[in-house]
Amino acid sequence: MEEERSLSLLQLMVNEGLVPSTEEEENRKIVIEKLKQIVVAWVKRVAWQRRLPKQDIAASSATLLTYGSYGLGVHGSESDIDALCVGPYFATIVDDFFIVLYNMLKSRPEVSEIHCVKDAKVPLMRSEFDGISIDLPFVQLKVLAVPENLDILNPVFLRDIDETGWKSLSGVLANTRICRLVPDLESMLRCVKFWAKRRGVYGNLNGFLGGIHLAILAAFVCQCDPHAGLSALILHFFKTFAFWPWPRPVELQDGTLHPTLNPTETRLYMPIRLPFSPYEYCHSNITKSTFYKIRTEFLRGHNLTKDLLKFDFDWHNVLEPFPYTKKYARFLKIFLSASKQDELGDWVGWIKSRFRCLLFKLEEVQGLCDPNPAEHIDVNIADPHVIFYWGLQAGKTNAIDIKSVKDVFWRNISTGYQGPFGKMELSIVQASQVPKSAQFDTLSRKRTKACWKMMDYHQRRIPIYSQHVPQYIVGYVSTNGDPEYPNAGV
Numbered sequence: 001m002e003e004e005r006s007l008s009l010l011q012l013m014v015n016e017g018l019v020p021s022t023e024e025e026e027n028r029k030i031v032i033e034k035l036k037q038i039v040v041a042w043v044k045r046v047a048w049q050r051r052l053p054k055q056d057i058a059a060s061s062a063t064l065l066t067y068g069s070y071g072l073g074v075h076g077s078e079s080d081i082d083a084l085c086v087g088p089y090f091a092t093i094v095d096d097f098f099i100v101l102y103n104m105l106k107s108r109p110e111v112s113e114i115h116c117v118k119d120a121k122v123p124l125m126r127s128e129f130d131g132i133s134i135d136l137p138f139v140q141l142k143v144l145a146v147p148e149n150l151d152i153l154n155p156v157f158l159r160d161i162d163e164t165g166w167k168s169l170s171g172v173l174a175n176t177r178i179c180r181l182v183p184d185l186e187s188m189l190r191c192v193k194f195w196a197k198r199r200g201v202y203g204n205l206n207g208f209l210g211g212i213h214l215a216i217l218a219a220f221v222c223q224c225d226p227h228a229g230l231s232a233l234i235l236h237f238f239k240t241f242a243f244w245p246w247p248r249p250v251e252l253q254d255g256t257l258h259p260t261l262n263p264t265e266t267r268l269y270m271p272i273r274l275p276f277s278p279y280e281y282c283h284s285n286i287t288k289s290t291f292y293k294i295r296t297e298f299l300r301g302h303n304l305t306k307d308l309l310k311f312d313f314d315w316h317n318v319l320e321p322f323p324y325t326k327k328y329a330r331f332l333k334i335f336l337s338a339s340k341q342d343e344l345g346d347w348v349g350w351i352k353s354r355f356r357c358l359l360f361k362l363e364e365v366q367g368l369c370d371p372n373p374a375e376h377i378d379v380n381i382a383d384p385h386v387i388f389y390w391g392l393q394a395g396k397t398n399a400i401d402i403k404s405v406k407d408v409f410w411r412n413i414s415t416g417y418q419g420p421f422g423k424m425e426l427s428i429v430q431a432s433q434v435p436k437s438a439q440f441d442t443l444s445r446k447r448t449k450a451c452w453k454m455m456d457y458h459q460r461r462i463p464i465y466s467q468h469v470p471q472y473i474v475g476y477v478s479t480n481g482d483p484e485y486p487n488a489g490v
Helices: 002-017 022-049 054-059 068-072 094-104 165-180 186-198 211-224 230-244 288-305 341-353 356-365 402-411
Strands: 062-068 081-087 111-117 124-129 132-140 330-339 383-390 422-431 463-467 473-478
Touching: 002 186, 002 230, 022 054, 022 062, 022 081, 022 094, 022 124, 022 132, 022 422, 062 068, 062 165, 068 081, 068 165, 068 186, 068 211, 081 094, 094 111, 094 124, 094 132, 094 186, 111 463, 132 165, 186 211, 230 288, 288 330, 288 356, 330 341, 341 356, 341 383, 356 402, 402 422
Parallel strands: 081 132
Antiparallel strands: 062 081, 111 124, 124 132, 330 383, 330 422, 463 473
16 A cells, blocks of 8 residues: 555656656756866866966866756756856856856857856856756866866865855755765655645745755655655655754764754754755755744644555645635735846845845734745736735734835845846735735646736636746746636636
8 A cells, every 4th residue: 555655646746747758858968968068168268268288278177067956856847957067276257157158158059048146145157058947156176177077075176165165066065965875865855845835835035945955854754764665755754844853953864973063053943954064054044934834834744644544545635735815814915026027037036035034024023924935927017027925824913014014125135236126015915815826836837938918818827937936936828718727817
């Protein structure tokens, strides 16, 4: 029966389109190989521009290391690729990566929508390569030749790396360590991520769990029961974290003794130790509100899976989308817009990076808040825009001084932003005012191209997803009357 439950869960993942086809996988491998060749050619060019000796030019090399969902093997057909560009000692991020490599990529016919994100915590280039989104950060190693099969955990390569370099390396280091400690993580992690997205607890910027958090939590359960089947691992996952004594840290076992720290010293609600450092924890934006919801969802998952072997058990109940308008009577509506479509992504990304400040203020003035990560658009508005609906629990008062909340948040986001400022409007709406298309979390739908304006507003619509923030819905497009989506229209 347990094996049958595992097979039915795997089939559900396939039915939801979460497992890429063989053709899609091959396309990704081709893109990565092409990008590697460009990076190697780039290093040779930089070495020649630096007037290095001929033998050094010939010996110089660079490579790419994939990480994130692709590196862990849990990417979907619409996922982007995170790839770290690892360069030698003479290649700099300012002059060589953001100028020389940028120009080489921009001149390629396969590359489109390329732009540099220089002021982020992890500076990177973002582009579309043969239709696949690529996030490309950079790190400089103090070597002349970077091996193609680089062992990034080898301390020989990790000497004299600056702070920005360490931040760029952290994702690769964490992925590599997790894969070595728990090599058979793929199926379980894919299921856990799908659950988190369905239940609205996935998204680090919104104060929930990010990909690295879920990877370590899933790997921890696999280490505790290495011979269990998939369905048993999911059961143990919910049971473990429904009753976990936070803020006790979660850490993977790697055969070494880690220093004992007072959990309160981390100042985190849910401390999760990075597997490559005994002193570092996963960056987290979890607040009182999101901590409450995550724990509630762990407990719900446990209650629904503890009877996993009963004849009427159904995975669809566990993975049911979170019913926002049934849970909350009021919502904070966050409306963000820009004058140009290509400016919207940076504006929304900047606002989202400051969402934690808004959450703190809302918790202060009214109580718990559920910051739904899903994005939506109103087809009646021509300007490029994004709308969020955050659930508000009954709190200290039903009368929120929304102007003071906006003033505090605006002061926060006005500091440090380098691009053209867009608009931001905050308002309180009732559940009945939330469009039907925004009432449920539908993050599992396949992404299609965004359309900012529709001519026929009476047609049914299907979700579309942000090209700037992967996995987040930005709105809905026409289905031309497709009966598969009977409730998509408003």
